[in-house]
Amino acid sequence: MKGWRPSPPLLLLLPAVIVLAAVVVLPLLLSLYSSFTPFRLTKPETLWVFIGARNYVNLLTNGDFWIAFARTVVLLTVALNLEMLIGLGLALLVEKASRGQRILRTIMMFPMMFSPILVGFQFKFMFNDNIGLVNNALQALGLTDRAIPWLIDGNLAFIAILTAEIWSSTSVFAILILAGLLAMPREPVEAARVDGCTPWQTFRYVTWPFIMPFAFIAMTIRSLDVARAYDIVKIMTDGGPAGxxxxxxxxxxxxxxxxARMGLANAMAYFSILLSILFTVYFYRKLAAARTQIAAEW
Structure with a gap:
């Protein structure tokens, strides 16, 4: 190393690299190492006991983990499909608007500006048994004569969480799909109309193939968000009732x-990250196939 001098760009980047290593890389390496130990917060000395892949093997027979994983997959599947359908509808409506389109686009982005914690508190209040807006509205309309235990009943609590997720993130699909609609050339749509295609046929065979990549991009982003959903659930139900x-x-x-089982928790986290990566790869393959289809048809 004698006589070696780092280049000015390297010297300028060095502080940022050191900070990233200190706050990102080192904690990740430490958490990865601890997933191979029986580390407990109440017993710091267990951090230095190496047990190999025992935590990961135990996950394969951990019923609570797989039930939570299946519930996460259900939430992800239902939320993504509903968000895409509602976002597609909003994007089509805004794209057809002849006036105030910029204002409508701004309004669509409002839910994205709220913190998930704030959204959780907001919907926890709305679905409250006694003073919640939802129960008061249902009773005022005569649809029910008693308060519905939204956050106490397990199935209803899941619906309440799903509603909060959809409200806060449908705008991701709406904005990206609207971007695709605004970027789409008008000539193929006009040609389809001249050829006598119905509005559904025009959408199905002309519009949808073009905006499909934008929908898959939104789906990839949201799948990662839903797969690591925590804030809204923590605030609204804390995993209850009864898990x-x-x-x-x-x-x-x-x-x-x-x-206080930090080693096992880190093993769960890394296993979940691996599954999230697999979901991402799947969506990217779908995106590549959609792009190939557009290149062939357009």
Whole structure:
């Protein structure tokens, strides 16, 4: 190393690299190492006991983890499909608007500006048994004569969480699909109309193939968000009642901090990250196929 001098760009980047290594890389390496130990927060000395892949093997027979994982997959599947359908409808309506389109686009982005914690508190209040807006509205309209226990019943609590997720993130699909609609050339649509295609046929065979990549981009972004959903669930139900709304990351947090089993919690986290990567690869393949289809048809 004698006589070697780092270049000016390297010297300028060095502070940022050091900070990233200190706050990102080192904690990740430490958490990865601890997933191969029986580390408990109440017993710091267990951090230095190496047990190999025992935590990961135990996950294969951990019923609570797989139930939480299945519930996360259900939430992800239902939320993504509903968000895409509602976002597609909003995008089509805004694209048809002849006036105030910029104002409508701004309004569509409002839910994205709220913190998930704030959204959780907002919907927890709305679905409250006694003073919640939803129960008061249903009773005022005569649709029910008693308060519905939205956050106490397991199935209803899951619906309440799903509603909060859809409200806060449908705008991601709406904005990206609207961008695709605004970028689409008008000539193929006009040609389809001249050829006598119905509005549904025009959308199905002309519009949708073009905007499909934009929908898959939104789906990839949202799949990662839903797969690591924590804030809204933590605020609204904290995984209850009786674990009926427990998702993967709320289970990870409970295992790490309530049960103090940090080693097992980190193993759950890395296993979940691996599954999220597999979902991302799947969506990227769908996106590549959609792009290939557009290149062939357009």
């Amino acid at each position: 009926r709304t427990e998702l993967v990351w709320t289970l990870v947090a409970r295992t790490a901090y309530s049960d």
